[in-house]
Amino acid sequence: MHRFGIVGLPQSGKTTVFNAVTGAHGDTSFYHVGEHVSHGVVTVPDERLDALAKVLQPKEVIPSRLEFEDIGGVFAQLSGAERSGRGTAELRGVDAILMVLRAFESDYVPEVLGGVDPAREYAAMSQDLLLADLEVIEGRLETLERDLRKATPEREALLHEQQVLARCRRAVEREQRLQTVGLAGADEKLLRSYAFLTLKPRLCVLNIGEDRIADPPVPEALAGLRPAPVPMCAELEMELMDLEEDERAAFMQDAGLEEMSAGRIIGACREALGLRTFFTAVSDKLQAWGIEGGMTAPQAAGKVHSDMEHGFIRAEVVGFQEVLACGGFKEARSAGRLRMEGRDYEVQDGDLITFHFSR
Ligand SMILES: Nc1nc2c(ncn2[C@@H]2O[C@H](COP(=O)(O)OP(=O)(O)O)[C@@H](O)[C@H]2O)c(=O)[nH]1
Ligand SMILES: [Mg+2]
Structure with missing residues (x-):
């Protein structure tokens, strides 16, 4: 599972973003300085997985997942305190860095850099x-x-x-x-x-105020970043996470929020790491796996189980579209759509793979 460390200046809304994306309930009272690291896991929404599930009818469907860590205190030194060794060490272990930049005005939340300036926060953290x-x-x-x-x-x-x-x-x-x-x-x-x-790859979430949902202010200095910074009113979305579906929809409409931002953040996370997805369907279990682009079939097999990488013999590969078009896995096989691939095969986004290996 790929891990993302959430960092930002104090009061930028790290914990609020973390809660809004993972559904957790971390402490966001503004005097709270996170001393420990909170972990949260989100599943990656994937229409291809849903479509495959309809056709293959497995007993179990397992989406791929991403892990987020709310790391407090790494940039404390920018506000005059010591750098937190613990936070830095934690950050060294993650696959990518998610920077929360404060772009919301508030009468009561202290402004660490003496004003609301997300581009400066980005520069300071960099x-x-x-x-x-x-x-x-x-x-x-x-x-x-x-x-x-x-x-x-x-x-x-x-x-x-x-x-x-x-x-x-x-x-x-x-x-x-x-x-x-x-x-x-x-x-x-x-x-x-x-x-x-x-x-490490990085991506930014612009924590905007509720009044800017319709026209999120993306500073020019950050407009060229790839993945593009994702604007989100974290406080509102955190509150929405706790509502029932229909109640949430009503509030979203009131606020002019077309969709929750978690999906776009997950998309940006995947873009930052250049992730691809492959699927496995073994013993009634359909599963999606996220891997870095460029991985070979044995490396992908290693994500499923290390034995499968070491004992890798070959991969039987079929694109998910072919399975859908043929109306099933057996049907795709009868139609001659399965390919045998060897050790050097580079796994493509959307492949459904059966690994053959010796134990
Ligand atoms: N007005 C407003 N306040 C926010 C927003 N996001 C976070 N806050 C508040 O800012 C304070 C700091 O947020 P928190 O997530 O704890 O920041 P952290 O120190 O980076 O973890 C809290 O009081 C939040 O309620 C926002 O979008 N708008
Ligand atoms: Mg916090």
Whole structure:
């Protein structure tokens, strides 16, 4: 399951967004500083899964899921406090970063940066993430220098690591995210081992006021971000989560809210990671799986079970449209629509896959 860490300045509405997306009830009283990390899981809505379920009639349908973590305190230093080591460590473990930017006016919620300025919040947080990475780079470079003064059989490898990190330091000093350094293969793996924060994909939620639902203000400086920032009136949507369906619909109409934002946030999360979906249908269980684009069939099998990756023999693949068009899996097989694919096959969005493996 892919994990998203929710970060933002104090009072930006992190917990409110977290509650609004996951249906949780985290503390949003404005004096509350989250010291612990809350976890919440959401299922990914998928019309293809629903359509397949209609045709295949499995006993059980399991959508893919995303996990969100409300991480308090990471950017506390921007408001004068210490950086929270715990929050930073937690953030290193996530797959992508969801930044909540305050775009709502309020008479009672304190403005941490002395005004409502989401573009500045974004810049300040980007800066903070770069600084956190710079600390790691410099710490490691110092250790390397010390180790290289001694005789060591790993000299070549350490020298190479030093070069890679020096390149990273130059990028960070120019305020470029490590994601833009463009390392590949073993060097990229090396970078991943540090869990750098600016190597992680990110997306923004603009927490807007109720009065701006009809025309959400997206600052020019953020308009070019991909995925595009998702505007959401988090406070309203959090309250709507607790209502019954018909009551909710009435309130939404009053507020001019056409749909809840969770769907668009989930879409942006998937876009940030470049996720694709494949399906499995084994022993009456139809299941959707989210994987990063570019994964091969054995890697995808590994998402289902590690034994299936290690013992991978081949994958029997059929596009979900073909199953729908033929009216069933057996029907698609009889019509010759199933393909046998090997180890190098790159899984495509919408594939229904049967993995063959040895135990
Ligand atoms: N007026 C208004 N207040 C909001 C909105 N979103 C959050 N708040 C309030 O802002 C305060 C801080 O929200 P919270 O989610 O706890 O922020 P966090 O510190 O980032 O977790 C709370 O009092 C919320 O009720 C919003 O869209 N409009
Ligand atoms: Mg909070």
